[in-house]
Amino acid sequence: MERDGVERLLAGAGADSRRLRHALALLCEGRWWTLAELVRQSATSRRTVESLLREVVLERDGDRFRVALVDTPSYQDLLAVAAPPEDPVAHLLPHYAHVLDRLTALVAKAPRARHVLDHVSATPETVLRRALLLGARFWLPGARLLCVGDHDLTSLAVKLVHPETDVTVVDVDERVLAYIDEQRLGVRTRWADLRLGLPASARDHDLALTDPPYTPEGIGLFVARAVEGLKDDGRVLLAYGASERTPMLAFKVQQELSELNLVYEAIYPDFNRYFGAEAIGSAADLYLLRPTTKTRPAVQSRLTRQTTAIYTHGPQSVESTSEAKASSEGSGSPLSGRPASEVVGPAGFEDALAGFDADLLVGDWPKGLSQPRVRLSTWLAKPYAAAPQRVAVAVPPGLEAALPRLLLATRAAHVRLVGTALPPLPKALSPVYEVNEAGEGILDAVRRPQPEGEADTVLRRIMDNSHAKLANTWREALIAVAAAQGTSLTKNEARSLIREAAAWSDDLTPLDAPLHRLSSLREAVTRTITALTTTT
Numbered sequence: 001m002e003r004d005g006v007e008r009l010l011a012g013a014g015a016d017s018r019r020l021r022h023a024l025a026l027l028c029e030g031r032w033w034t035l036a037e038l039v040r041q042s043a044t045s046r047r048t049v050e051s052l053l054r055e056v057v058l059e060r061d062g063d064r065f066r067v068a069l070v071d072t073p074s075y076q077d078l079l080a081v082a083a084p085p086e087d088p089v090a091h092l093l094p095h096y097a098h099v100l101d102r103l104t105a106l107v108a109k110a111p112r113a114r115h116v117l118d119h120v121s122a123t124p125e126t127v128l129r130r131a132l133l134l135g136a137r138f139w140l141p142g143a144r145l146l147c148v149g150d151h152d153l154t155s156l157a158v159k160l161v162h163p164e165t166d167v168t169v170v171d172v173d174e175r176v177l178a179y180i181d182e183q184r185l186g187v188r189t190r191w192a193d194l195r196l197g198l199p200a201s202a203r204d205h206d207l208a209l210t211d212p213p214y215t216p217e218g219i220g221l222f223v224a225r226a227v228e229g230l231k232d233d234g235r236v237l238l239a240y241g242a243s244e245r246t247p248m249l250a251f252k253v254q255q256e257l258s259e260l261n262l263v264y265e266a267i268y269p270d271f272n273r274y275f276g277a278e279a280i281g282s283a284a285d286l287y288l289l290r291p292t293t294k295t296r297p298a299v300q301s302r303l304t305r306q307t308t309a310i311y312t313h314g315p316q317s318v319e320s321t322s323e324a325k326a327s328s329e330g331s332g333s334p335l336s337g338r339p340a341s342e343v344v345g346p347a348g349f350e351d352a353l354a355g356f357d358a359d360l361l362v363g364d365w366p367k368g369l370s371q372p373r374v375r376l377s378t379w380l381a382k383p384y385a386a387a388p389q390r391v392a393v394a395v396p397p398g399l400e401a402a403l404p405r406l407l408l409a410t411r412a413a414h415v416r417l418v419g420t421a422l423p424p425l426p427k428a429l430s431p432v433y434e435v436n437e438a439g440e441g442i443l444d445a446v447r448r449p450q451p452e453g454e455a456d457t458v459l460r461r462i463m464d465n466s467h468a469k470l471a472n473t474w475r476e477a478l479i480a481v482a483a484a485q486g487t488s489l490t491k492n493e494a495r496s497l498i499r500e501a502a503a504w505s506d507d508l509t510p511l512d513a514p515l516h517r518l519s520s521l522r523e524a525v526t527r528t529i530t531a532l533t534t535t536t
Helices: 004-027 035-042 046-053 072-078 090-109 124-137 154-161 174-182 216-228 247-259 295-304 318-327 348-353 376-381 400-408 454-464 470-484 491-501 515-519 521-535
Strands: 059-061 064-066 144-148 166-171 188-191 205-210 230-240 262-275 283-291 360-362 390-394 414-418 433-439 442-447
Touching (some): 004 035, 004 046, 004 072, 035 046, 035 262, 090 124, 090 154, 124 154, 124 205, 124 262, 124 283, 144 154, 144 216, 154 166, 174 188, 174 515, 205 216, 216 247, 216 295, 230 247, 247 262, 348 414, 454 521, 470 521, 491 521, 515 521
Parallel strands (some): 144 205, 166 188, 205 230
Antiparallel strands (some): 059 064, 230 283, 262 283, 433 442
16 A cells, blocks of 8 residues: 555654654544544644545545555554553543543533633543542642633532532633532632632632633733632642644743743643644643742732733734734733723723713723723722722723623712623622613713612622622621611621521622622522511
8 A cells, every 4th residue: 555645744753753653543443533533532733633634545434534444554563552641540530430421411511612712621531530630649628629710610520529629610701600500519609800810719729720721821820810829838730732833832831830930740741632622632731830939929920910812812812912002003001902992992082981070090091081090900809998989990802791890899879881892781780780871882880879678778788898708798787687677686697597598608709709699699688688587
């Protein structure tokens, strides 16, 4: 059989032909393959696999192919006879078949991947193996794990395999947070856009795991936030992959990690496999990183120069914001990397503020405006010292998910939101604000009067204290209701009522709470009022 093309391809790859020879061995096994399956199994980029397929004589069945059994002997001396690097937890998988079945169903029903967030789903086997590796490397009973983003549902795998582990997920995708909570496995969920900060309730963990956007900017941000969420002796597990054709991209990512002064304790090659991401072989390595005494200062330095451009797709992709910044001739926003006219919406900043005498500007507004201003991240991190009545907020493209929290972060009577694609106000905020369109890309949020009725009053008090711990505000409001009824209620009694109605409410603020939790809050508050009345 003619095989000169295969030999030339392998010779050209030299020592790195190991990947190609492994793919060729898979083709000669006798089973049928699709292109996506062969890429994922061999952990080789689609382009490299396609170069091999052009040289090999194949038999086909629809979109499936293989080397015919009669032709297989012709390639035997070219095959990689050694197995790929050993999977450190492969021997454990047969003992967790029931967990794999559960995870397969969970992954199949999970929210669809969002292109603009660079979502690519890991396989059920991958998230199970992550959980098994954590248990093989660390003592997990009682340990605290932080999942920095969790579209892959690793948190659920860990709780299924190691139920005594304390697991928290922070994510910007409300759908993911709601889906994880629906499983009732005891995972804590917190909303966060990591470009704006990490919730205070997501600190002091023993371990952090992240599978971030595969840009240097995305890796740098997610790992920095993961370190923020750790104790001093913690570890970060990072999934990252690059094509064998693009070593320079991997070098830039590893430069980001080196600048954080992290120790590489281990790298497990091709540990993670994905449905998609064929450009990188549908595979990624798993890094085990350990902070040093120089890591936290480096993290703080890294976060002071943070931009929102961290993705490979969408309005906050590195490429699109770089182009916009280049065309802005210095008039752009340091946070978003876009021209000021894009940051504040189609009408431009002058029209956006016309007829609105703002006391305070939040976000990235052009220079030359006389009002005091505050960064978006600072606005969400702590209450503003003064009490402005009219606030204008610039919402950069790609940060629209933060809009509900930007509103909750103030008690101003009138807030003007300005952006390019502002979503409607979620119903969870309707007890606090009435919102109207004031022009293209402009929303005016007017604070509602204080409500009547015990449940509505308690709910409003919680929402008005968005930076405070939700359960603490709720507790004090219940005690006040009891006093108004002429009865007494201790802090412990109030806390017990709250935990009975909303066990999820401990240790988070309204700003951290996922929207589905805020939406259910009125019903939970009503239950505590009813229980209070019954008890007294």
